[in-house]
Amino acid sequence: MKKFSHKKITLVIAALAFSINTVQADSTKAEPKKGILPDNFKSMMVFMANGSIPLNEAGPEPEDVAWDFQYNIMHRTDAEVEEVRQKALQFFEEQFGIDAENDPRIWFHPYRVERASHYRAYVISGEKIPSSGWEVRDGGWEARVIDPNGLVLGGHLAGHYVPPGTFFVDGNYNVLTDQCEKNQGKHCEKKREIILSYRAKEPMIPAGPAIPGIITFPIMCELGSETFGVGVSGGFSQPVLTDDGQTLQYNVRNVLTFSDKNGN
Numbered sequence: 001m002k003k004f005s006h007k008k009i010t011l012v013i014a015a016l017a018f019s020i021n022t023v024q025a026d027s028t029k030a031e032p033k034k035g036i037l038p039d040n041f042k043s044m045m046v047f048m049a050n051g052s053i054p055l056n057e058a059g060p061e062p063e064d065v066a067w068d069f070q071y072n073i074m075h076r077t078d079a080e081v082e083e084v085r086q087k088a089l090q091f092f093e094e095q096f097g098i099d100a101e102n103d104p105r106i107w108f109h110p111y112r113v114e115r116a117s118h119y120r121a122y123v124i125s126g127e128k129i130p131s132s133g134w135e136v137r138d139g140g141w142e143a144r145v146i147d148p149n150g151l152v153l154g155g156h157l158a159g160h161y162v163p164p165g166t167f168f169v170d171g172n173y174n175v176l177t178d179q180c181e182k183n184q185g186k187h188c189e190k191k192r193e194i195i196l197s198y199r200a201k202e203p204m205i206p207a208g209p210a211i212p213g214i215i216t217f218p219i220m221c222e223l224g225s226e227t228f229g230v231g232v233s234g235g236f237s238q239p240v241l242t243d244d245g246q247t248l249q250y251n252v253r254n255v256l257t258f259s260d261k262n263g264n
Contacts (some may be wrong), residue, residue: 011066019074042228042258044125047136047173047235049252051118055213055241058214059115060249066110069139073174074195085110088141088170091199093099096168097154098143105147112139117250121175125192134178140171140198153203160203165215168200196256197224198233214239223263231263 001180038044070081089108092100100108111137144167145151153160173196180188198221206215207248216238223231234255242249257263 005226009063012212032128032130035123035125035127035129038257039090040259041125042260043225043231043256044258045121045256046124047119047121047252047256048121048133049113049117049237049250051114051116051117051135051250052114053114053249053250055246055248058114061112061114063110065115066112066139067129069112069137070110072171073137074172084170085141091195092143092168093155095155095199096143096157096203098151098168100143100168105145105151107144107146109142109144110139111142111169112137114250116120116170119250121194124175127177130178134175137174137176138171140169143168151252157203162205164204165206166203167206168203169221170199172197195226196231198222201232202240219252221257225258228258229260229262231258233263 001126024104034046041108060089070076070084076084083254084235089100092098092108098106100106107212119138121136122129122131122133145162148164150161151166152165153162173194174195175196177192177194179192181192182188182190185227200220202218202220204217204220217236219233219235219237221233223233225231233254233256237250237252239251241247
């Protein structure tokens with residue numbers, strides 16, 4: 001039986017380590033692969049959030065950040081902002097039978113999903129997305145039930161009771177890609193954005209709160225896209241506490257699909 005000397009074994013281990021490191025380095029430099037397109041669908045996307053923030057700093061974004069989303073992320077004029085606001089009010093009344101702007105049992109306001117959540121798109125059919133993902137800027141209009149007795153809905157869900165804290169949303173996903181849409185010489189003046197609209201298909205009823213001031217809720221929305229048409233999204237937001245309760249860990253999983261059958 002042939003024996004290896006200590007020196008030879010050391011050389012073999014070193015060579016193997018070099019080989020593994022080389023493979024790992026190559027894999028990190030590898031060009032991202034295009035997101036798959038499932039059969040019978042026009043597009044499929046996966047969004048996730050897993051950012052962390054000290055619990056004492058957690059909470060909704062200030063209202064000025066929500067307005068900034070409308071003007072500087074969605075690039076809307078005053079007239080366009082008012083138009084989408086009115087459409088949200090109309091949708092809430094038709095779908096859920098609530099007068100969100102005038103009913104004292106409802107809190108109606110603009111919102112933007114917390115930037116600390118690290119909300120990212122990791123899969124979009126046909127797109128080459130790096131492992132770090134593309135930022136998802138998410139904002140719109142919310143109507144929340146603040147009556148401690150809850151509310152009986154009207155509209156398409158007439159007679160359906162929802163508890164206090166239930167909310168309804170009408171908004172946009174604005175995905176900021178790493179691809180340049182408009183150049184200014186060698187400088188990228190504007191990156192390409194992927195814009196989707198969404199509306200709550202069902203009341204979003206919190207399953208908590210297990211964490212004071214932080215809610216867990218399902219995501220069930222109808223989607224709209226100029227490119228893909230009508231779609232649906234489904235998922236959840238289920239934040240958790242880490243570091244002995246000192247840190248809030250966002251935990252969002254959201255799958256979006258578009259098809260000739262309205263995303264189904």
